[in-house]
Amino acid sequence: MSQHAPALSRRDVLRAAAAVTAAGALAACGKKDDQATNGVVDVELWHGQVDTGKAAIDALINEFNRTHPGIRVSGGGGGVTADSMLQKVTAGLAAGSYPDVAYIFGSDLASLTRSPKVADLTGALRLDDHWPAARDAVTVKGKVRAAPALLDSLCLVYNKKLFQAAGLPAPKPGWTWDDFTSTAKQLTDPAKGVFGTGWPGVGDEDTVWRLWPMIWDLGGDVVSADGKKVAFDQVGAQALGTLDRLRTDKSLYVDPKPGGEQLYQVFLGGRMGMVATGPWQLPDIVTRGVDYGVVPLPTYSGKPVTISGPDTWTVFDNGKAKVKAATEFVNWLGQPQQDIKWDVEGGSLPLSKATAATPAWTKHAAETEGLKVFVDALETAKVRPTIPAYPKISQFLGEAIVSVLLGKKSPDDAIRQAVEQSNGVLAVPS
Structure with missing residues (x-):
């Protein structure tokens, strides 16, 4: 989707x-x-x-x-x-x-x-x-x-002009999430209203689907092979920890409205260095005259993975x-x-x-x-699993992501609650 x-x-x-x-x-x-x-x-x-x-x-x-x-x-x-x-x-x-x-x-x-x-x-x-x-x-x-x-697929689009202004080399395939977070921090310029990157912050599916590649990359999954419980309980906190680091560094623009529309407008306006998006955004980027490049998502494991x-x-x-x-x-x-x-x-x-x-x-x-x-x-x-329980799992994980983005919960506490809520849904026959 x-x-x-x-x-x-x-x-x-x-x-x-x-x-x-x-x-x-x-x-x-x-x-x-x-x-x-x-x-x-x-x-x-x-x-x-x-x-x-x-x-x-x-x-x-x-x-x-x-x-x-x-x-x-x-x-x-x-x-x-x-x-x-x-x-x-x-x-x-x-x-x-x-x-x-x-x-x-x-x-x-x-x-x-x-x-x-x-x-x-x-x-x-x-x-x-x-x-x-x-x-x-x-x-x-x-x-x-x-x-x-x-x-579609999810990749990372970056603003070449902002990278050059910050004296940073362009990102390359195989770069790590540590590379990404440190780059986002260096790109951020509060005086000019420039953010390193952004993330939707309302807990909707647009908020959630960007996290799944990180979880898959860490060896986790949406649900276990037997479908009886979630499979992001061991790695979810690490993925959320990356978002928490971006929040702590103040390099993350959190979009308060559904759909990520403001997030993309900040990027199109030349005030965001990097944004994870799909090919549908390219026509707008070209129309606005942004000098951009595209690279695969960062990785924890060194093996490329993304979501469609x-x-x-x-x-x-x-x-x-x-x-x-x-x-x-x-x-x-x-x-x-x-x-x-x-x-x-x-x-x-x-x-x-x-x-x-x-x-x-x-x-x-x-x-x-x-x-x-x-x-x-x-x-x-x-792709996300085609199971009836997915919408509820997405809702719970979305709430967990937002709680971390807003600094209301630690990654460990947020993921623990999402796991408990999701497993409760999976325990009920569909």
Whole structure:
């Protein structure tokens, strides 16, 4: 699930997942299965895209409809942005009126599949050449429950001008978190309002997903192999300790608003030396004329690791004809000739290695500073587990992170509470 400057708290969005179970019970009265009208199957798409993303998906819909006369996709969008899509779909399931396809964040998929109206696409999609992160994000309990829609990775973007002004060498792949914290301190200039780096500080998913690469790098995980307890209890305090050091050094800008929008504005305004972000931020950085570079995230172990937050095209069961038509559409979107258009115009990384090898992507990557770094990072990218308990684990860890960022708790105390709360949730059968 990408984190594209959400307009509202991701925690608010994730809380809506609790209603999905009830929605599944009510969804039995779903829309009538209109097999076809005049030989054409109508597919309703709620995509939630705006601006360039909307223009890109609209163009693809038009092309699909032109080349598939037996199917007509209607891309009205759903009346909400992608950040509010889970709430919209959940309400639709409860009311018995829901789309055939919706744009759903990967971290929300597992909770949504509690509804029997989410189609099982196992064996129906061509995913062999997709990056592992894309495949993992749509797989729930061993079954393919959606099609990959958008792929990203988390890397470190830095301001070359601020590095030069501080007399610091540019960061390089393989640098450590100790290197990062000391560099952030040297970049910080309170007199000029310059921060070394920043972190979202509201406890939402944007706050949390940046910590997982640090935990994975230290040998931890979100949950244990058997899924009965969390697996960040031994290393979480060390990861939070890095944030605490940044706070103590006063080199960290803590964004008080959801979505990280202020954090990015500080960077775009030339007052932040480094920011962890995804490829979606590059167009704004280029537009603002920031002289920037991109490097992989720092590491504790010396082995590169990052996170990908893929989004999905989730298909809903409004009858066999509609599921078949909707599946054909999302399969078509994932093919290289369509994927490349979505990647370049909509801001995704290539869903597959085949797309990444196309001349069009090679040209696009060569024209965009640092884009190749984000693609290369997919080789070591992991995704959050597709389990229904994840939203609650994220909420508890988010609260722990904020308590450290604000100096209200020590890393040890903060992680201890998050572990206890999360294990309590995992102890209850989903």
